[in-house]
Amino acid sequence: MEAAAAPAFGRPRPVVKPEKPAGDSDDDRNSPSNQSLLIKKENHGKEEHESEDKTSNSSDQKDLSCTKIQEEQLESARTEMGEVREENQRLKMSLGQIMKDYEALKMQFLGIVGREAKKLPEHDKEQRQRPHDDQTEETDLVSLTLGRYPMAEKKKAAEEKNINGGDKEEAVKQALSLGLNCKFEQESTPATVKEAHSPNRSLTISADHETKEDAGETNWPPSKGLKTMRSADDDALPPNPPKRARVCVRARCETTTMNDGCQWRKYGQKIAKGNPCPRAYYRCTGSPTCPVRKQVQRCADDMSILITTYEGNHNHPLPASATAMASTTSAAASMLLSGSSTSSAPNTTAAASSSSSSSNHALSFYSNSKQNFYLPNNSSIISSTSPTHPTITLDLTSNPSSTSNPSTHFGKFPSSFPNSRYPFTSQLDFGSSRNNVLSWNNGVLSYNRNSHPATTPTNNIYQNYIQHQRNTAMSLPHQQPPLPDTIAAATKAITADPSFQSALAAALTSIIGSGGAGTGTVKSSARSEQPLFQLTSTATTTTNKGNGCGTSFLSNITTATPSNSPPTGNMAFVPASSLPFSNPKSASASPGDHIDLTN
DNA sequence: CGGTTTTGACCCGCGC
DNA sequence: GCGCGGGTCAAAACCG
Numbered sequence: 205m206e207a208a209a210a211p212a213f214g215r216p217r218p219v220v221k222p223e224k225p226a227g228d229s230d231d232d233r234n235s236p237s238n239q240s241l242l243i244k245k246e247n248h249g250k251e252e253h254e255s256e257d258k259t260s261n262s263s264d265q266k267d268l269s270c271t272k273i274q275e276e277q278l279e280s281a282r283t284e285m286g287e288v289r290e291e292n293q294r295l296k297m298s299l300g301q302i303m304k305d306y307e308a309l310k311m312q313f314l315g316i317v318g319r320e321a322k323k324l325p326e327h328d329k330e331q332r333q334r335p336h337d338d339q340t341e342e343t344d345l346v347s348l349t350l351g352r353y354p355m356a357e358k359k360k361a362a363e364e365k366n367i368n369g370g371d372k373e374e375a376v377k378q379a380l381s382l383g384l385n386c387k388f389e390q391e392s393t394p395a396t397v398k399e400a401h402s403p404n405r406s407l408t409i410s411a412d413h414e415t416k417e418d419a420g421e422t423n424w425p426p427s428k429g430l431k432t433m434r435s436a437d438d439d440a441l442p443p444n445p446p447k448r449a450r451v452c453v454r455a456r457c458e459t460t461t462m463n464d465g466c467q468w469r470k471y472g473q474k475i476a477k478g479n480p481c482p483r484a485y486y487r488c489t490g491s492p493t494c495p496v497r498k499q500v501q502r503c504a505d506d507m508s509i510l511i512t513t514y515e516g517n518h519n520h521p522l523p524a525s526a527t528a529m530a531s532t533t534s535a536a537a538s539m540l541l542s543g544s545s546t547s548s549a550p551n552t553t554a555a556a557s558s559s560s561s562s563s564n565h566a567l568s569f570y571s572n573s574k575q576n577f578y579l580p581n582n583s584s585i586i587s588s589t590s591p592t593h594p595t596i597t598l599d600l601t602s603n604p605s606s607t608s609n610p611s612t613h614f615g616k617f618p619s620s621f622p623n624s625r626y627p628f629t630s631q632l633d634f635g636s637s638r639n640n641v642l643s644w645n646n647g648v649l650s651y652n653r654n655s656h657p658a659t660t661p662t663n664n665i666y667q668n669y670i671q672h673q674r675n676t677a678m679s680l681p682h683q684q685p686p687l688p689d690t691i692a693a694a695t696k697a698i699t700a701d702p703s704f705q706s707a708l709a710a711a712l713t714s715i716i717g718s719g720g721a722g723t724g725t726v727k728s729s730a731r732s733e734q735p736l737f738q739l740t741s742t743a744t745t746t747t748n749k750g751n752g753c754g755t756s757f758l759s760n761i762t763t764a765t766p767s768n769s770p771p772t773g774n775m776a777f778v779p780a781s782s783l784p785f786s787n788p789k790s791a792s793a794s795p796g797d798h799i800d801l802t803n
Numbered sequence: 804c805g806g807t808t809t810t811g812a813c814c815c816g817c818g819c
Numbered sequence: 820g821c822g823c824g825g826g827t828c829a830a831a832a833c834c835g
Contacts, residue, residue: 471826471827471828471829472826472827472828474824474825474826474827476824476825477823477824477825483825483826485826485827497826499826
């Protein structure tokens with residue numbers, strides 16, 4: 205392995221002449237110097253033989269000249285030998301250097317693994333101890349819950365977890381080797397990650413998938429819809445297209461679909477087994493060739509929960525309001541595909557590495573080289589992997605009363621989730637000790653902290669993040685700094701760390717919205733006629749005349765945060781004009797919505 | 804009239 | 820090989 209790994213370091217190898225093995229002195233018999241010596245001997249014998257037939261004068265002269273020639277040849281042979289030895293030395297040194305590099309990387313990797321292991325919550329450890337077939341990559345499962353997570357249910361959910369089990373090292377390896385440059389604007393950065401087929405994901409493997417997707421070639425289930433793909437989306441499908449990740453978003457929503465800012469056309473509906481609610485199939489109509497599709501289905505156990513599964517990346521410019529969700533889903537997919545899903549604990553640092561910080565990944569889960577990213581409290585991601593589709597689930601449901609909807613939690617998730625056939629789920633609870641609630645209700649994201657019901661409810665998540673950013677050295681008691689400072693700090697943190705979580709972004713958005721507007725509604729500075737996003741909190745109640753469950757809560761905090769991020773940047777800040785609430789035309793985007801303010 | 808939704812039929816993979 | 824189930828197609832209906 206070491207020998208194989210050494211070239212991967214990219215170190216320029218010394219030029220080695222293949223016909224001249226750089227061996228030690230043992231191999232010198234084949235060296236040119238020896239050859240020349242042999243030639244010399246042969247010549248000497250030949251000359252001696254010839255000298256018998258010739259006169260002594262001429263033979264003496266010839267002997268003289270021959271000895272000179274021999275000496276010259278000897279000299280050149282010696283220099284040649286010296287060169288060969290030098291080359292051997294160089295080769296040995298470079299080999300040693302490669303070995304050193306390898307060892308260093310190995311130590312780094314082990315260190316990361318060790319750190320990761322320390323940060324695993326206890327239930328993760330329990331989970332790890334479970335004999336699980338999660339050893340296979342096919343069953344990767346992570347969970348990120350953006351809602352409060354009661355401890356009891358956390359334990360349940362922990363049982364579902366498996367990614368942090370025996371495969372942790374593998375996952376970290378994947379995280380180290382993968383970075384998914386999910387893109388939503390197809391042009392800028394050539395994405396370089398594809399889904400891995402095998403547990404041993406590598407950069408090589410990850411090179412294709414995104415590229416294909418970015419090129420607008422969606423690798424929809426190769427098995428299915430070949431006809432469809434050929435006709436509409438793709439010109440050519442690879443013989444063995446890689447699996448593509450799915451991102452499942454669970455959110456409380458009374459409407460038929462979540463309003464994620466995209467235009468969708470329904471192309472099918474099916475009654476899925478085990479769920480009385482029909483599953484609807486939508487296609488993105490933003491571009492005729494846009495490969496993105498989504499499935500919408502209500503949770504069988506809790507009809508108020510809408511499960512939206514996204515698949516594919518948009519190959520066209522998205523409405524700004526859509527970039528948020530697209531970014532979120534893509535980031536989640538990135539996380540899944542990169543194996544960074546091993547992060548689990550509150551303040552967990554994911555050992556994910558970003559392959560490119562220049563991606564358009566609006567809400568990257570990745571951290572640049574040595575940066576850590578922190579998952580907000582109560583955020584959870586469930587990722588599961590079916591034989592055909594790795595799936596990551598962003599649970600945006602909240603459960604203010606932990607017992608009201610037990611089924612919405614991941615402990616029961618597999619039974620209610622349409623992808624329940626996925627053999628494993630793992631839930632990573634990022635700490636719910638503070639009883640934070642981040643909920644997404646019918647187009648509004650609300651974040652409640654139960655411990656301070658009367659205060660501004662939306663500060664905790666990024667406070668935690670900021671606290672982590674400050675390395676907890678200050679060990680400040682949990683408090684809520686003045687909002688402007690907080691926003692500035694959050695902005696700074698976000699801009700400093702592009703890997704900030706989408707969920708955190710959502711929370712931040714709501715924070716800023718509540719803080720900036722005070723009424724829970726932030727209006728666009730450019731177009732004040734439409735709310736940028738609306739927030740519910742324990743203190744404020746807003747009505748959403750818009751459509752359905754908006755995902756654009758992630759969008760448009762530009763007015764509050766002086767972010768320099770482009771619309772497709774790490775945070776999707778969009779103008780109000782493009783918010784889905786203002787788009788009542790598409791029924792799929794926002795059919796007959798009404799506001800659920802129960803949270 | 805163009806776009807969307809509905810819905811039965813069809814295709815295909817997978818498990819038995 | 821067969822049945823099941825998920826996913827998609829495509830024509831008709833619907834809607835603004």
